[in-house]
Amino acid sequence: MQGAPHILIVDDHREIRELVARVLTKEGFRVSAAADGRAMHKALADGRIDLILLDLMLPGEDGLSLCRTLRAQSDIPIIMLTAKGDEVDRVIGLEMGADDYLPKPFGSRELIARIKAVLRRGGHERAEAAQTSKPKFYRFDRWTLDAGARALLRDDGVTISLSTGEYDLLMALVERPQRVLSRDQLLDIARGRSASAFDRAIDTQISRLRKKIEADPSNPTIIKTVWGGGYTLTPAVSVE
Numbered sequence: 001m002q003g004a005p006h007i008l009i010v011d012d013h014r015e016i017r018e019l020v021a022r023v024l025t026k027e028g029f030r031v032s033a034a035a036d037g038r039a040m041h042k043a044l045a046d047g048r049i050d051l052i053l054l055d056l057m058l059p060g061e062d063g064l065s066l067c068r069t070l071r072a073q074s075d076i077p078i079i080m081l082t083a084k085g086d087e088v089d090r091v092i093g094l095e096m097g098a099d100d101y102l103p104k105p106f107g108s109r110e111l112i113a114r115i116k117a118v119l120r121r122g123g124h125e126r127a128e129a130a131q132t133s134k135p136k137f138y139r140f141d142r143w144t145l146d147a148g149a150r151a152l153l154r155d156d157g158v159t160i161s162l163s164t165g166e167y168d169l170l171m172a173l174v175e176r177p178q179r180v181l182s183r184d185q186l187l188d189i190a191r192g193r194s195a196s197a198f199d200r201a202i203d204t205q206i207s208r209l210r211k212k213i214e215a216d217p218s219n220p221t222i223i224k225t226v227w228g229g230g231y232t233l234t235p236a237v238s239v240e
Helices: 012-025 037-047 064-073 087-095 108-121 123-130 164-174 183-191 199-213
Strands: 006-010 030-034 051-055 078-082 100-103 139-140 141-147 149-153 223-226 230-233
Touching: 006 012, 006 037, 012 030, 012 108, 012 199, 030 149, 030 230, 037 064, 037 108, 037 164, 078 108, 100 108, 108 164, 139 164, 141 164, 164 183, 164 199, 164 230, 183 199, 183 230, 199 223
Parallel strands: 006 030, 006 051, 051 078, 078 100
Antiparallel strands: 139 141, 141 149, 223 230
16 A cells, blocks of 8 residues: 555545545555645645545635646646536636546546546656656757656756646657647547547647747747647657
8 A cells, every 4th residue: 555646635525535535445545635725735745645636616715726726836636526517617627737527426437547547647657667767858949858757848947847638748749740630639649538538628738838838829839720630749859
């Protein structure tokens, strides 16, 4: 259990926290729980957390605000939990930096599958291998994507924080430069599943990436939209 992923459940309903905790513990995860944002920050300060299950509707600071704050400070994977099923809420959650979205009520199998998929995309299962393999550096325009550290570096030395979803999407693009990739292709490559995917998830992540790497996000020159086709990374990419 010492090396098992540590999941933090943030939900103000005690019954839900206890039920989800039992399911995750049975699956072999380590589990902590918090009823609100204050308790969440305390849990994060007390030890390493590998993934956060974050309820949208919380007393005090809501889940979307907490998600935005978390993403500004770290790249811990976040799965939003909410009773709302409207696509607008899903898009807003992704815009705030969530890596996935799971509407209530949900089954234990789907929850476990989503958690494992996000952890896998976040590199949890590849962490040990990454330490022994030579990191690759993808250089394009004024940027360097460090695959070993999962970090984006600007040519002036500044490190840009990326969420798991943003990193995976950018990696999909830099590995296939100057190729047009459809939304479906990007969903399959970057998210690792397509069962509950929706096109605007990719559009949202692309918009977030542009705000971080483009000189003028409203007139992008690095990640261009190909109308009717998808997206393409226009600069040449060198790999070291």
